């Protein structure tokens with residue numbers, strides 16, 4: 001049933017390898033700016049939960065990047081589909097929709113992991129050295145699983161490139177800022193906290209940060225992330241099946 | 246073998262394909278000739294699982310395209326109308342990914358790619374990025390891709406559109422060659438010469454309907470063998486003749502400008518549909 005997913009994954013990796021030298025700087029730019037502006041300049045004397053603001057920021061940025069970079073495959077898929085007709089090649093091949101989604105989602109997750117690695121190295125350069133243990137990576141992986149799955153599904157529904165850009169500015173960017181990346185959610189009023197509780201990024205940032213700070217993250221965060229990921233994954237398989245005219 | 250039974254495709258209120266039935270034998274080189282918008286691409290897209298059919302059914306080597314989708318998909322190679330190669334990858338990488346999509350293992354795949362690159366005369370370009378190739382080369386890479394898994398059916402949707410005459414001849418030779426190796430070829434075209442030169446049988450398609458199916462020779466014979474085109478009151482008029490003698494007799498008593506030529510598929514298309522292919 002998932003036979004052929006490796007071909008999909010391999011193709012994305014071949015393209016990524018060709019672009020890597022351009023890709024790495026692009027992964028580094030905005031985190032560097034955030035680290036300088038918020039971490040170094042403004043947050044110098046600030047502490048959050050007995051950690052420097054810089055230490056608070058790095059796991060949050062990692063969670064945010066795992067979201068944006070996993071989601072970024074959406075526009076790649078969209079371009080490959082509408083400009084280069086590549087998707088038709090997969091539709092004509094004897095592979096299932098599940099295999100296709102799995103291959104693309106794994107590619108999105110790989111991309112997200114590499115981007116997070118770049119951030120951790122940057123953080124290290126700014127003197128942030130946290131504990132990047134199993135729970136940290138599990139939160140990052142689940143978060144990228146969620147957004148890569150969402151990306152594949154939406155790429156099937158979205159008909160044009162400008163719609164794709166709208167998704168980014170109305171969903172992904174706001175979530176990046178509100179999902180506990182830059183400030184503790186406890187600073188917000190209750191109603192806002194309750195609302196943000198439903199965003200996957202909130203849980204990913206919380207779990208990644210707790211793990212990086214050496215405490216035990218809440219199991220419920222992981223369960224919620226996994227459940228959302230599974231739902232998105234199944235929905236995107238359905239979207240791929242429907243993507244025939 | 247391709248079997249199509251009462252195939253219909255509707256897009257909202259437009260009937261793109263209207264109750265089409267066709268049987269194409271294994272090893273046959275079959276051409277689907279019709280003007281733009283006739284429904285050629287739609288037929289191929291339905292047979293290859295890219296577009297859903299509205300009603301009717303079709304089988305590829307006995308596998309139903311809806312109920313036995315994945316098995317049906319293994320039967321054919323597809324060269325679509327628009328280029329569908331990865332521009333940022335090399336020729337070799339494109340072929341490699343294609344083979345992996347058809348579950349080929351690495352060793353036989355590598356061998357096959359080398360063989361195909363020689364076949365389409367692109368061995369020296371194996372590591373060139375696709376975006377740096379000419380249109381004719383891309384076409385040949387697409388044909389090579391479609392052949393990687395050694396399919397017994399090959400769909401070619403307007404394979405020579407946009408190619409210069411020299412490259413067109415080259416692609417034609419390649420297509421004949423593939424057929425001689427035993428494949429069934431289903432080709433769409435709106436070029437008369439392409440259908441005449443390549444096909445063993447031709448279907449005329451117009452406005453989603455199959456008008457007729459026959460060998461090019463029979464279709465032409467229905468009109469006669471020779472034709473004279475002449476301008477009468479600013480309108481082109483064509484007269485058909487069964488023999489050269491009749492035609493000679495006719496044109497000896499004419500004084501205005503005229504063209505004397507052999508009858509071709511365009512004439513029979515015109516006779517059957519009331520319009521030209523182009």
Ligand SMILES: Nc1ncnc2c1ncn2[C@@H]1O[C@H](COP(=O)(O)OP(=O)(O)O)[C@@H](O)[C@H]1O
Pocket residue numbers: 245256259261279280281282283284285286287288
């Ligand atoms: N996705 C689509 N939605 C609506 N109409 C379509 C679609 N694809 C094709 N058509 C229509 O179906 C008819 C047949 O198109 P097509 O099969 O592409 O013709 P051909 O390949 O013979 O030029 C045309 O009228 C075309 O406009």
Ligand SMILES: [Mg+2]
Pocket residue numbers: 285286287326402403
């Ligand atoms: Mg067409």
